[in-house]
Amino acid sequence: MTTADVRMAEVAALIGDPARANILSALMGGQALTAGELVRAAGVSPQTTSGHLAKLADGRLIACIKQGRHRYYRIATPRVAEMLEGIMAVVADAPPRHRPPSKLDEAMRNARTCYDHVAGKLGVALTDALCARGHLVLTREGGEITDSGAAFFERFGVDLAAARHRRRIFCRPCLDWTERRPHLGGTVGAVLAQRCLDLKWLQRMRDSRALLITPAGRQGLSETFGLSL
Amino acid sequence: MTTADVRMAEVAALIGDPARANILSALMGGQALTAGELVRAAGVSPQTTSGHLAKLADGRLIACIKQGRHRYYRIATPRVAEMLEGIMAVVADAPPRHRPPSKLDEAMRNARTCYDHVAGKLGVALTDALCARGHLVLTREGGEITDSGAAFFERFGVDLAAARHRRRIFCRPCLDWTERRPHLGGTVGAVLAQRCLDLKWLQRMRDSRALLITPAGRQGLSETFGLSL
DNA sequence: CTGATATTACGGTCGTGACCGAAGTATTCG
DNA sequence: CGAATACTTCGGTCACGACCGTAATATCAG
Incomplete structure (x- = not known):
């Protein structure tokens, strides 16, 4: 009908191919990945993957940086990441239909990145x-870091004040598609995740969005957040 | 890769067909529409439209209510509506590419519904x-009605207190794809739009999401909001 | 009941796009 | 320089799905 509708169909069609969905999902891990790594994620041949990457880039869903003989691809904008989260959210509250609970998904369900913050059981x-500690107030519509929360993050080694001035949404709930409950997103979620990675509490798994909790992480998360994992 | 990714591709593929995108876009008008009305929106034959509707319903993106010899279709859940808005938002900040500004879109750009609230020039x-009047504070991440705002809505004939207890997000910004600026969404946006329709200030256009500003509306919007339209 | 409208089901055509093999460009390394 | 790696382009095959014409079902009006 209108011009916007056809653009909407174009964008959705880009996401609507399994191989491309795999690529986008892999990039939702938050890291820029090389074409080669994305070949593994896509599950199709390098030639085909290359074509898909070209289409996604042409549609401005992903961006490409050439670096030597590698090409690094990443999600183009936070807006695109939010769109993909929105689709995930719809998928999440869809009926369980037939569910063959793959073991591959097990690690994902436990802990994974959601673009740039932590999701899964751990995220929730x-x-x-x-x-529970009164550091954060989350509603359906948004979230807020309390004063005690600001102090906590300071102690934890995160510079929230700097993060507050970024362009992105600061603090918001993000629906977890495995837990079906919200976890912390936005800039706050991102810096929290980054800090956990910096502390080597969490570790990215190769070619996956899944996160591994290190022994140090197990201890730190227990001491700092009272989590028994 | 994972089961969620393939579901994501399935959902996106549903939206990715032009005819189905037209249907969804029409339903984003917020009203339940009959299959016949959606035939006009889709731009394909009744048989084909029927097939599309079945697929969308099967994918839980739309819901169907039989009523006599009509079947009324509507967007299945607010979550689905938010997902579609998310896609629209990405389309909105994409490069203008080639833009043949259709005149059909003119009315849409001026005023239209966005699922259940007002968008377009008027919405913004x-x-x-x-x-500007201090009734509302909108940030990128959310929004809040001030005390003066609550009083204003009360005077305007809207029961905000009741609306506050609904399941939906209460107050939030929604990126306008024509104006490229946020307008008011959430429950507050919905009740505001409903009140304007009840007052006959706005009127839905047949088979379109576009809204017509009535003479009474022109006057009322000027007196109440200081809008010169 | 008959005729009209609304909607879905079936069957067959056709085009688009996903796919891979082979070959081609670019970059690094020895 | 030549070999190896990283990635893309080209060309051709094939299948899925969008489409419509025809026909069936359901509801309503008279």
């Missing part, structure tokens, strides 16, 4: 802990 | 007016 648990 | 102007 972290969020719950912050709320 | 209303939102700006509420902010």
Whole structure:
């Protein structure tokens, strides 16, 4: 009908191919990945993957940086990441239909990145802990870091004040598609995740969005957030 | 890769067909529409439209209510509506590419519904007016009705207190794809739009999401919000 | 009941796009 | 320089799905 509708169909069609969905999902891990790594994620041949990457880039869903003989691809904008989260959210509250619970998904369900913050059981648990301690107030519509929360993050080694001035949404709930409950997103979620990675509490798994909790992480998360994992 | 990714591709593929995108876009008008009305929106034959409707319903993106010899279709859940808005938002800040500004879109650009609230020039102007008068505070991440705002809505004949207890997000910004600026969404946006329709200030156009500003509306919007339209 | 409208089901055509093999460009390394 | 790696372009095959014509079902009006 209108010009916007056809653009909407174009964008959706880009996401609507399984191989491209795999690529986008892999990039939702938050890291820029090379074409080669995305070949593994896509599950099709390098030639085909290359074509898909060209289409996604042409549609401005992903961006490409050439670096030597590698090409690094990433989600183009936070807006695109939010759109993909929105689709995930719809998928999440869809009926369980037939569910063959793959074991591959097991690690994902436990802990994974959601673009740039932590999701899965761990993400939800972290969020719950912050709320229970009065550091965070989350509603359906948004979230807020309390004064005690600001102090906590300071102690934890995160510069929230700097993060507050970024362009992105500062603090918001993000629906977890495995737990079906919200976890912490936005800039706050991102810096929290980054800090956990910096501390080597969490570790990215190769070619996956899944996160591994290190022994140090197990201890730190227990001491700092009271999580028994 | 994972089961969620393939579901994401399935959902996106549903939206990715032009005819189905037209249907969804029409339903984003917020009204339940009959299959016949959606035939016009889709731009394909009744048989084909029927097939599309079945697929969308099967994918839980739309819901169907039989009523006599009509079947009324509507967007299945607010979550689905938010997902579609998310896609629209990405389309909105994409490069203008080639833009053949259709005149059909003109009315849409001026005023239209966005699922259940007002968008377009009018939607943004209303939102700006509420902010300028200190009735509303909108940030990128959320929004809040001030005390003066609550009083204003009370005077305007809207029961905000009742609306506050609904399941839906209460107050939030929604990126306008024509104006490229946020307008008021959430429950507050919905009740505001409903009140304007009840007052006959706005009128839905047949088979379109576009809204017509009535003479009474012109006057009322000027007196109440200081809008010169 | 008959005729009209609304909607879905079936069957067959056709085009688009996903796919891979082979070959081509670019970059690094020895 | 030549070999190896990283990635893309080209060309051709094939299948899925969008489409419509025809026909069936359901509801309503007279």
